[in-house]
Amino acid sequence: MDIRDPALYSLIINTTQFTIAAAVELLATLVRRPEFATTEAGRKIVVDRRLASLVEVALARDPKTRSRRITVDTADGVVTLGGVTEAERAEKIVREVPGVKEVKIVQIEIPWPAGM
Secondary structure (H helix, E strand, C coil), rough: CCCHHHHHHHCCCCCCCCCCCHHHHHHHHCCCCHCCCCCHHHHHHHHHHHHHHHHHHHHHHHCCCCCCCCEEECCCEEEEEEECCCCHHHHHHHHHCCCCCEEEEECCCCCCCCCC
């Protein structure tokens, strides 16, 4: 992917053509438009992602869970952990994160190849 490709962006401001003050004014005007208004669904996504980040940081700080590949999913304060090998420890850590209402552990079964 070429990050210089203008098709990747919704808005491009050429700062060689505008002063920084004019660019800021343009952005300030745009964010007040209705299509940029925050929705309840958008707020929920941000809250869920914030909680997931806090959980990931808490797991990364613990010496027993930091090296594990634990997936974190959040929805309305419910945290689902996947691929957990230190399940009890991970659950204890996650329950201490502010905003967590419930913790679910999903163990991933890896099937053995036929004949083993």
